[in-house]
Amino acid sequence: MITRRAALGLLAAPALIRPAAAAWPDRPVRLLHGFGPGGTADILARLLATPIGEALGQPVVVEPRPGAGGNIASGQLARAPADGHTLALLTGGHAVSAAFAQGLTFDPLNDFDFLSLVVRYAFVVAVRADSPAQDLKGLLERARNPNAVTFGSAGVGSTHHLVGEMLNAVAGVQMQHVPYRGDAAGTTALLAGDIGAMVTTSVGVMPHVRAGTVRCLAVTATRRSRLLPEVPTVAEAALPGFEAPTWAGIAAPRGLPEPVALRLHGTIAQTLADPALRQRLAELVDGEVDAGRPGDMRPFVASEIARWRQVIERQGIRMQG
Secondary structure (H helix, E strand, C coil), X not given: CCCHHHHHHHHCCHHHHHHHHCCCXXXXXXXXXXXXXXXXXXXXXHHHHHHHHHHHCCCEEEEECCCHHHHHHHXXXXXXXXXXXXXXXXXXXXXXXXXXXXXXXXXXXCCEEEEEEEEEECCEEEEECCCCCCCHHHHHHHCCCCCCCEEEECCCCCHHHHHHHHHXXXXXXXXXXXXXXXXXXXXXXXXXXXXXXXXXXXXXXXXXXXXXXEEEEEECCCCCCCCCCCCCEHHHHCCCCCCCCEEEEEEEECCCCHHHHHHHHHHHHHHHXXXXXXXXXXXXHCEEXXXXXXXXXXXXXXXXXXXXXXXXHHHCCCCCC
8 A cells, every 4th residue: 555654755755766676567467447448437448558558568458358347357456466467447346346245355445545536427317308397306306206206327336326325315315226237228228208317427418418318417426517518516516515426537456565556556657647638538527627636535535335235235225126
């Protein structure tokens, strides 16, 4: 793990870093992720792999390991040698799985060295264009009547699902959850009128917003969406203080040598500083691009796990169902 004190000390003495890290990497670096080819995680990983590989002097090879909400890739990363040649792009789903703590083959905090955040982005609460709910307050007011409002998500236990349950908890309402196999299926159900609302991404729903068939009521981050600047945040629209973004970042197996960890963080930060890449990543997720400082990612992930665990316990959510 990169501690703040160690980071400052090593950064102040670059001459000490170079000999220890000089032999690394001596072969291609694997970058795992837990989702299918062509999805957001896959595109993020491939956008990062080439410039990071160029900076390291070895190819970075993206390897999708889809399944179990990203946990197959996380498990493989946890079991890999901590030599800097196996990394993974983790997403907000990692914290959600940790919060459920069911059937994991790894410790979601202590089996990893968290190197760097890459992006943070939000979800949107969307309804059909002809919905009687004209704004988020209106939707939540309708949800005070039992079974009056249903909301769809990308599946039971997805981050999308928990954002909807967090809305329920904070607003004191009970929108009924309807899970689907991914965002696309849920959006299709929304368009068909099978559900009253959908928690999804702005990028995924944007074609339907442009077509005039879907309206977005609110954004779950503290900042408004670049794609939908006219749409208020949840905090602005109805629930002051509400914040429920998601994220992606890069991690390694626990025990990575600190010189290697610091070099990786510095390489990722340098990569993300490229204006063209920053713009591409920001457009891909409609969010913020920021590597942060060495040591920032671990406490952030811990806070995300604690946040979602509180929602799960308060709402009595189970992974099955």
